[in-house]
Structure formats: structure tokens, C-alpha cells
Amino acid sequence: MKTTLAEALEAARALPSEPRPEVTPSLFTKVETDEARYAALKAAINLGIAQLDRGETVEIAPEDIDAYIHGLGQIAAERATRRIA
Numbered sequence: 390m391k392t393t394l395a396e397a398l399e400a401a402r403a404l405p406s407e408p409r410p411e412v413t414p415s416l417f418t419k420v421e422t423d424e425a426r427y428a429a430l431k432a433a434i435n436l437g438i439a440q441l442d443r444g445e446t447v448e449i450a451p452e453d454i455d456a457y458i459h460g461l462g463q464i465a466a467e468r469a470t471r472r473i474a
Contacts, residue, residue, distance in 0.1 A: 401416055
């Protein structure tokens with residue numbers, strides 16, 4: 390779920406004054422992260438649509454779908470690991 394800046398401000402205002410300085414930065418970090426994830430997802434979707442429009446498709450037999458998706462998950466996990474390291 391995308392956290393908007395308004396929602397983050399409302400949550401920060403709802404906090405008691407004592408923990409506010411420690412908690413508030415994490416609220417705004419989530420806003421930035423969600424917006425970046427949304428932008429990345431939107432770009433990936435637009436790329437996929439453009440590839441479909443160009444006829445760039447991969448045909449997969451129904452019995453191979455699970456293996457194909459598993460392979461994509463492995464690729465994504467490897468990329469995430471490299472990004473973290």
C-alpha cells in the first residue's frame with residue numbers, strides 16, 4: 390500500500406511528543422520508498438506493454454508455467470541480493 394505524504398504527516402501528528410523525533414523519520418522514509426517502488430513498477434509495466442506491442446513474447450506450455458515463474462523468482466532474488474550487498 391502506498392503511503393502518501395499527508396498520511397505520514399497525520400501519523401506523525403498523532404504520536405505523543407516524546408517518541409516523535411525517533412519515529413517520524415521512519416514514516417517519511419516509507420513514503421519515499423513507496424513512491425520509488427511505484428515508479429519502478431510503473432516503468433516495468435510500461436516496458437512490458439511496449440514489448441507486447443512490438444510482438445516480443447515468450448510462449449510457455451501450460452505444464453511449464455510453474456517452472457518458468459520459479460526461474461523468474463530466482464533471478465529476482467539474485468538481483469535483490471546483489472543490490473543489498
